[in-house]
Amino acid sequence: MTTAPRAFAPAPAPGPDLTGFLTEYRKVSRSFYDGVLTESELARWRARQLTTVLHHVTDRSPFYRCHLAGVDIDGVTPDDLTALPFTTKDDLRREMHDVLSGPVAEASVYYETNGTTGTATPCPRGPKDIATSNAAVEESWRRLFRAHFGDRMPVVGLMGPSELYAFGDVFTAVTASLGACHVKIWPESPRVGFRKALRLIEELGVEVVVCAPALCLSLAKAALHYGYDLERLPVKLFLVLGEICTPQFAANVSTVWPRAVVRLALYGSQEALCIATGADTGRLHLSVPNYLAEVVDPDSGRVLGDTGEGELVLTMLVDGIKPLIRYRTGDLVRITPASPGAPLPGPEIEVVGRIADRITLGRARLYPGQLEAAILDGVRGCLGYQVVVERASGGGDEITVRMDLLPAVADPDATADAVVRRLRALTGASARAVVDTALDPVTHTGSFVSWKAARVLDLRTDPDRAAVTARQVAHRYAITT
Structure with a gap:
């Protein structure tokens, strides 16, 4: 769609409006995490905030003013959002600043997506966005640190992707609020590198490292x-x-x-902020005061409910600088009620992988999580892996898994044989596994482009844009320079 020329409504009065909102938000959030927020109180909060956000975006966002035209926004309830159209990544890339509910000057800080697989989109954050998103992270970390370190605070090493990401600012603010020392040691920065990062970890006694999963293994390799x-x-x-x-x-x-040990810290994005935070069980829990979550069929968009497996769709409940309405995240998730006695409240979310990262192998169409689970189930001492797929000479797919194993692994042949058996059972395709200590450097790029671009080399077709981009940036992740 094409919106009218950008025209933001006048800014709301500063001061009391923000103070009043944060006072009430903190009361709701505290009650939620203390487990005393009643269902009726939560329902009132969600209903009021949904209406507030819908008025906010239609008043202040040029895109949403057009996108939601004709919708009776006062008639929309948290239990049925289907009167509202989806917001997609293509919408964000096309409309850019017109999605914002106010000019960038009203924000506290500007970020944007990395733009590796499409146009980088603006993701500024205002005071409401920062306070409400960080509150969930702070609560998660307080409980994680207590579980692992008791009453003392560890030194935290932050290993983020880039300065235009919220990573550094979010965790700087959270560690400061908790009273923990943090150090920004980004090994992918040319001014730091892995050698200096490791020296600082040793000298400063860094006990907590915050990073992408792939970096856990790259750091060990280095x-x-x-x-x-x-x-x-x-x-x-x-x-x-x-x-x-x-x-x-x-x-x-x-x-x-x-x-x-490894724990999930959070699940989120530049666009949607902190969607879920991690508990010491290894599970992620939805930041309930901040979102309405729907699960939809990734192909048809049919609503499946607020639990189950499908693509995650989010409606944000905070009227900040860029609230999104029925935003299709492109992530396949499983949402289930919180387990009895869970360390955090809120539904549990398991992220299975990006919809775009689905791959057909043999008779199976797999998501990243399914493929990774089959490869690493029971594996010990693996410093990295890559899946190479090509056409077999007699037809069908041939899968080769290259694995970098620690020298101390007792029986690498047995490890490889077990991987092959699992892949054959899962896909029906020809498979083999080899030990290779010199893996393709692209495997270290992790999520910078996409899991699939980092982990799967598909020789059956020409490389897509993500694969080309991952190859172009792989040198930044070299562990020996």
Whole structure:
């Protein structure tokens, strides 16, 4: 669609409006995390905030003023959002600043998406956005740190992707609020690198590393290259985000780093902020005060409910600088009620992978999580892997899994044989696994482009845009320079 020329409504009066909102929000949030927020109180909050946000975006966003034209927004309820059209990534890329509910000057800080697979889109955040999104992270980390370190605070190493991402600012603010020391040691920065990052981890006694899952293994590979003993480095807890992290991947990391465990830190995005936060069970919990979540069929868009498996659709409940309405995230998730006695409240979300990362292998069409689980189930000491797919000479698919295993792995042949058996059973295709200590550097790019671009080399077709981009940036992730 084409919107009218950008025309933002006058800014709301500062001061009391923000103060009053944050006072009420903190009351609702505190009650939610303390487990005393009643269903009726939550329902009132969600209904009021939904109406507030819908008026906010139709008054102040040029895109939504047109996109929601003709909708009786006062008649829309949290239980039925189907009168509202979806918002897609294509909408965000096409409309750019017109999606914002106010000019950038009203924001506190400007970020944007990385633009590796499409146009980088603006993702500014205002005071309401920052306070409400960070509140969920702070609550998660407070409980995680208490579980692992008791009453003391660890030194936290932040390993983020780029300065235009919210990563550094969010976790700087959260560690400051908790009273923990943090250090920004981004090994992918040319001014830091893996060698300096490892020196700082050792010298500063960094016990918590916040990073993408792939970086857990890249950091271990670099440590071995530079002569470090992984059992003597102080890291005890990896808090991971930014890409899928299956239980099998997390279990493998703990065999590579003998003193460390892996926990999901959060699930979110530049556009949608902090959607869910991690508990010490390894599960993610929806930030309920901030979102209405729907599960839809990824192909038809048919609503499946607020639990089950499908594409995650979000409606944001905070009237900040860029609230999104029925935003199709492109992520396949499983949403289930919180387990009894869970350390955090709210429905549990398992991220299976990007819809666009589905891949057909043999007779199966797999999501990233399914493929990774089959490869790493029961595997120990794996520093990385890559799946190479090509056409077999007699027809059909031929799968080769290249695995970088620690020298201490007792029986690498048995590990490879088990991987082959699982893949053959899952796909029906020809498969083999080989040990390769010199994996393709693209595997270290992780989520910077996409899981599939980093982990799967599909020789059956020409490389797509994501695969080309991952190849172009792979040199930034070199662990030996």
